[in-house]
Amino acid sequence: METLNYLLETLNNLFLIIADAIRGLFADPQSVWANLTMNVINFIIVVIIVVLAALILILLERKVAGWTSQRPGPNRLGPRGWFQTIADALKLMGKEDVTPAGADKLIFKIAPMIIFCLPMMTLAVIPYGKDMAPINIDLGILYFVAISSISTLCFLMAGWGSNNKYSLLGGMRAVAQMISYEIPLLFSLLGVVMITQSFNLGVIVEAQGTIPFIVLQPLAFVIFMIAGLAELNRAPFDLVEADQEVVAGPFTEYTGLRWGLFFLGEYGNMTAMSALAATVFLGGWQGPAFLPGYVWFFMKVGVMIFMMMWVRWTFPRIRIDHLMHLAWKVLLPLSIVNILLTGLGIYIYRFVMGG
Amino acid sequence: MSTIVFFIFAILSIAAAWSVVTSKNIVHSALYLALSFSGVAVLYILMNADFLAAVQLLIYTAAVSLMVVFAVMLTLRGDICESNTENRSWLAGALVSGSVFVIIALVILTNPDWRVLAEPWTSGGSAEDLSLLLLSRFMIPFEAAAVLLTVALVGAVILAKGVNESK
Numbered sequence: 001m002e003t004l005n006y007l008l009e010t011l012n013n014l015f016l017i018i019a020d021a022i023r024g025l026f027a028d029p030q031s032v033w034a035n036l037t038m039n040v041i042n043f044i045i046v047v048i049i050v051v052l053a054a055l056i057l058i059l060l061e062r063k064v065a066g067w068t069s070q071r072p073g074p075n076r077l078g079p080r081g082w083f084q085t086i087a088d089a090l091k092l093m094g095k096e097d098v099t100p101a102g103a104d105k106l107i108f109k110i111a112p113m114i115i116f117c118l119p120m121m122t123l124a125v126i127p128y129g130k131d132m133a134p135i136n137i138d139l140g141i142l143y144f145v146a147i148s149s150i151s152t153l154c155f156l157m158a159g160w161g162s163n164n165k166y167s168l169l170g171g172m173r174a175v176a177q178m179i180s181y182e183i184p185l186l187f188s189l190l191g192v193v194m195i196t197q198s199f200n201l202g203v204i205v206e207a208q209g210t211i212p213f214i215v216l217q218p219l220a221f222v223i224f225m226i227a228g229l230a231e232l233n234r235a236p237f238d239l240v241e242a243d244q245e246v247v248a249g250p251f252t253e254y255t256g257l258r259w260g261l262f263f264l265g266e267y268g269n270m271t272a273m274s275a276l277a278a279t280v281f282l283g284g285w286q287g288p289a290f291l292p293g294y295v296w297f298f299m300k301v302g303v304m305i306f307m308m309m310w311v312r313w314t315f316p317r318i319r320i321d322h323l324m325h326l327a328w329k330v331l332l333p334l335s336i337v338n339i340l341l342t343g344l345g346i347y348i349y350r351f352v353m354g355g
Numbered sequence: 356m357s358t359i360v361f362f363i364f365a366i367l368s369i370a371a372a373w374s375v376v377t378s379k380n381i382v383h384s385a386l387y388l389a390l391s392f393s394g395v396a397v398l399y400i401l402m403n404a405d406f407l408a409a410v411q412l413l414i415y416t417a418a419v420s421l422m423v424v425f426a427v428m429l430t431l432r433g434d435i436c437e438s439n440t441e442n443r444s445w446l447a448g449a450l451v452s453g454s455v456f457v458i459i460a461l462v463i464l465t466n467p468d469w470r471v472l473a474e475p476w477t478s479g480g481s482a483e484d485l486s487l488l489l490l491s492r493f494m495i496p497f498e499a500a501a502v503l504l505t506v507a508l509v510g511a512v513i514l515a516k517g518v519n520e521s522k
Contacts, residue, residue: 032356107386142409149417153389156420160382160427168427175420182417197483 012292015132042134046123054267059085061309068313095256100163103253108161112254112261115154119268121147126275127202129285129293140201141193144276145186148231151269152178155233155240158250158262170249173320174240178231180327185227187335188220191342192280205284212283216345219338221281223331225307228273230327232266234308236315239323274304361401368394381426389419406485 010017019038023029026037059074059082066073074081099108125140127133137143152175159171193199195216196207204213214221230237241249251262278284278300285293318326371391378384392415399408489497 104380104382107383137405139405139409142406142413146409146412146417149413152417153386153420156423157386160423172424175424179417179421 008289008292012130012289014292015129015294039135042124043120046120046134049123050119050268050271051264053271054264055085055089057267057270057305058088058263060305061312064306064309065313068310089260092257092260097258098253098255100253102163104161104163106161107157108253109258111154111158111161111250112258112265114157115151115265116261116268118147118151118154119265119272122272123268123275125201126272126279127205127284128297131202132285132294133202136202137200139199141189141199141204141276141280144201144272145182145189148269148272149178149182151265152182155250158254162250162253164253166246166248167250167252170240170242170246170252173246174233174250176320177233177237177239177323177327180324181227181230181237181331184223184327184331184335185231187332187339188223188227189280190335191217191220191338194339194342194346201279201284204280205286208283208286212281212286214281217281217338217342219334219341221277223335223338224277224281226326227331228277229308229311230323232270232273232308234266234270235312236318237323238317239320242317270305270308271301274301274308277304357401361398364394364397364401368392368398382423385419385423385426388422389416392416392419 026034074084077083124134155174156171159167233240282300285297287296368391371387374387396408396411
């Protein structure tokens with residue numbers, strides 16, 4: 001039992017021990033160069049997480065799609081079709097990179113690059129385990145939302161740069177939709193911030209040691225899920241790239257790896273949003289001690305991603321006036337009511353506990 | 356280290372702001388404005404004003420996309436490349452903006468509360484201090500700004516829908 005506990009403890013802190021060992025190679029473990037090296041290593045790990053997540057999720061999405069519509073999905077390449085993504089990636093790399101003659105060249109080329117950078121920046125503040133946030137900043141939630149709000153601009157840049165009517169319409173839809181849904185998204189997170197009195201994601205996870213916030217804030221969780229799906233432009237909120245209406249919207253003119261970057265960015269953003277949901281509402285790395293914290297964290301992220309895919313392949317696309325109606329007349333009042341109820345709850349709790 | 360970062364991003368924001376004025380295409384102007392705002396956000400972080408930096412990115416940079424939409428919808432010229440023609444009377448413009456700069460600089464320099472602190476602000480967690488100040492000392496300006504924004508929102512709704520619902 002002693003040795004088992006020791007083993008679990010070591011496994012739990014495995015990455016911290018490795019980090020300490022790397023720091024120990026320097027003469028002064030807290031010097032600028034040691035910090036710089038650790039930052040570079042953390043950055044590389046986050047990039048690997050984004051790329052791996054995208055590669056796995058592309059296949060998983062098609063498998064879940066097959067499961068929901070009761071067909072096998074990709075099953076030709078490799079055991080049960082598990083190598084399909086490799087073939088897809090090779091195909092994307094081999095395609096010709098076309099820039100339309102009338103395009104706004106710089107904007108057209110820079111938009112997919114920025115959108116692929118955003119999930120790397122947002123995933124850098126997520127605590128993957130105890131003390132395992134690559135960058136631990138005080139305003140974690142605010143930083144996350146601020147960075148992910150830039151993706152609106154990228155969609156508009158892609159739509160504008162393509163110089164195509166459908167693309168520009170898609171970009172305009174992206175602006176309308178994403179700016180509207182940003183407000184309930186941020187407001188739904190405020191309830192949790194009010195309870196923990198902190199924007200720091202590490203502190204928020206620590207506060208969920210006894211009970212995850214999904215139990216205390218069920219309304220906020222539902223609002224967050226809906227607004228998060230809309231923010232990611234995934235079905236049933238995929239009006240931006242609705243094939244039947246605006247022919248894939250901002251992505252119409254993109255080919256090859258540039259289009260692939262949009263795809264990677266979408267799955268990276270999806271991972272980031274699921275990671276935020278798992279951190280804020282499901283308790284992050286907290287869980288029974290028989291598994292290390294980071295395993296719990298990635299399991300929760302996986303559950304959230306599966307939920308998103310399940311929703312995508314279950315519901316039909318929402319109409320655009322219903323979309324705006326839902327954001328401004330349903331979700332926004334509900335999130336404000338949630339803030340009011342949370343404030344009342346905190347007040348009553350303090351009154352009863354005499355604090 | 357922070358001096359190098361400061362100069363990189365200060366030059367970046369000023370160059371971007373210069374391009375906002377000189378760019379012929381109004382959409383390019385708006386996108387340069389977003390770049391300028393992002394550079395200013397980094398400067399805020401260097402001054403330990405993390406909250407302000409996040410709000411700068413969230414409100415200003417993201418809202419530039421709205422500006423682009425309005426620019427596209429309101430531009431009357433057929434060719435977008437000539438949409439932001441340079442104004443010939445740049446002397447009057449320079450005079451007005453110069454005097455505005457002088458007035459703002461005078462106000463900042465004469466108000467002791469607004470001067471740069473001798474000791475740089477080092478304690479993090481600016482959100483907590485900011486919220487305490489907003490809800491105690493600066494309560495009335497804060498609420499006045501909130502009322503102003505609500506009025507603007509109601510006005511926009513009335514403009515869009517009309518006071519009497521007409522068919």
